[in-house]
Amino acid sequence: MIRSKQVTPFGPFARLGVQAFMVILVLASLLPLYNVLSASFKSIEEYPSNPIMLPQVPILDNYQYAAFSGHLLRFTLNSLVYVPIGVALYIVVCVMAGYAFGKMRFALNKPLFLLVLFMTIFPQLLLATQVSKLISIMHLTNTGFGVVLAWVAYFAPFGTYIMTTYFADMPYEFVEAARIDGASPIRILVSVMAPLALPMVATLAIIGFQSMWNELPFSMLILQNESLRTVTLGIAVLRGQYGLRVPILSAALVIAMVVPLIIFLLFQRYITLGVTAGAVKG
Amino acid sequence: MRRRRGLEGDGAVPYVFLAPLLALLAAFMIYPVAMNIVTSFTEWKGYGPWKWIGLANYKTMIGDEQFLASILNTGLMVLYIPLSTIVTLLIAAFLREGIGGWKVYRAILYIPNLLGYVLMGVIFSIYLRDDSALNTAIRGITGSPIHFLISPVLAINTVGLLLVVFLHLGFGLIYFLAAMNGIDKSIYEAALIDGASFWKTFLRVTVPSIRFAVEFWVVFNFIEVFARMFSFIHTLTQGGPGYSTFTLEYGIFIQAFSKFKVGYSSAWSVVLFAFCAMISVAQIRLMQRRDE
Helix, strand or coil: CCCCCCCCCCCHHHHHHHHHHHHHHHHHHHHHHHHHHHHHCCCCCHHHHCCCCCCCCCCCHHHHHHHHHCCHHHHHHHHHHHHHHHHHHHHHHHHHHHHHHHHCCCCCHHHHHHHHHHHCCCCHHHHHHHHHHHHHHCCCCCCHHHHHHHHHHHHHHHHHHHHHHHHHHCCCHHHHHHHHCCCCHHHHHHHHHHHHCHHHHHHHHHHHHHHHHCCCHHHHHHCCCHHHCCHHHHHHHHHHCCCCCHHHHHHHHHHHHHHHHHHHHHHHHHHHHHHHHCCCCC | CCCCCCCCCCCCHHHHHHHHHHHHHHHHHHHHHHHHHHHCCEECCCCCCCEECCCHHHHHHHCCHHHHHHHHHHHHHHHHHHHHHHHHHHHHHHHHCCCCCHHHHHHHHHHHHHHHHHHHHHHHHHHCCCCCHHHHHHHHHHCCCCCCCCCHHHHHHHHHHHHHHHCCHHHHHHHHHHHHHCCCHHHHHHHHHCCCCHHHHHHHHHHHHCHHHHHHHHHHHHHHHHHCCHHHHHHHCCCCCCCCCCCHHHHHHHHHHCCCCHHHHHHHHHHHHHHHHHHHHHHHHHHHHHHC
């Protein structure tokens, strides 16, 4: 993105100043994480007397407590079941709808697409009461499928929007060629267009994963049974638990960070694409 | 945005492709919003029969100190949007100059976006306590800790600074750097030959060239403030101290799920919906303008 030999109005001093500013900013942004990470290895007795420095005698007790008594391990596994199922359904719904909006002719294309766009920003709390009521009517309260359904519905408008713009920018000739070969619409989508859109589908998967993994209000209302909680919900509940000590809460946080960090390291490229998928065109 | 080069329509097939999306949206978005409007005129606990009370919920709401606090707090958050825009644009412009290690900075500053509002809310709830590493250091220097989340005035401003300015910084940097990458390099070369300073180039070349991206960023921030703050407030301050960090979303949550005044919370929802509808229309206009 930026080449080394680039024209720049910065003199050497200005450059050094900016460099120093960036280093300080980045270090400052890491301090809250350092606070949590170091606290997670301190005993409950040590933390109040030594919140700043590294632990004198690092211990793993907090992790053991958070993972088992705090059920963080269980919650992480729950998330690892719900979220991939949610992402798979989300991809199917958004790719189908995005293809219809982006590449097909039908009378209600424009009004329906505007309706979808309009719904991309609805706050969850606007819907929460009725969504939890609906889920209960469908007998899906306290089921993973209930929360998955609510997630897919809530996050689908934005996913549909980015798939629509992607399909709309693809040459129509692909569709025509397949059509002349006598392929059915489903076939054109599944064997021609979706494979061509694969980079965007990967980006869509990442966006869906992050949205669902970090989601709170719907999981809180639908998964009332403790053993079913997601990891994000588990952390929010622990936070509200009166008298829970910082080192244990910290260990729970570190456990909860593991999966998002792995996703980040593996799929950084798609995360970057995901940020710019919605809107950048200069 | 959409090209229509096919000569004939596609018949019923598009509707089949759209069926899952439309069914989900009808059930989980359109129906709930419509029901909110209906129940806002009722007294209802969320179960059992409801009682029509006309505009009584709205009358109560206008005089409710929690509601007024929510509106004021949201307004205060909005005031942080210009700061967020300027800071993010400036840092992106710094990084664009090829500052060493810019990719690492960009990645590290993205971490809060990765971890999400719930984890970041809990992390900051630990970091801003009186007994945290930060406050211990501050106490060592000044003799007393800063009550970030205990003093009402500080609490709301801390939330504003964290949520609007800090948490999206990494997201904004990726976003603006991608937009800046599309600017013709020869413009910068010409500006440099003319002897333009960094600031002049920033104001005259960079910002005008990515005007759309900047406008999107502002709309995005409005969305975050009005429609995405709940999880962060819930884990960081729980609306407190007092009502000093209450927002419309948080108020809806409290009224509906801890006081079981669902009818009343629906009136709040209608107000929130009105704000969001305006933001949504602004966003759609922006998208359409860009695609022309």
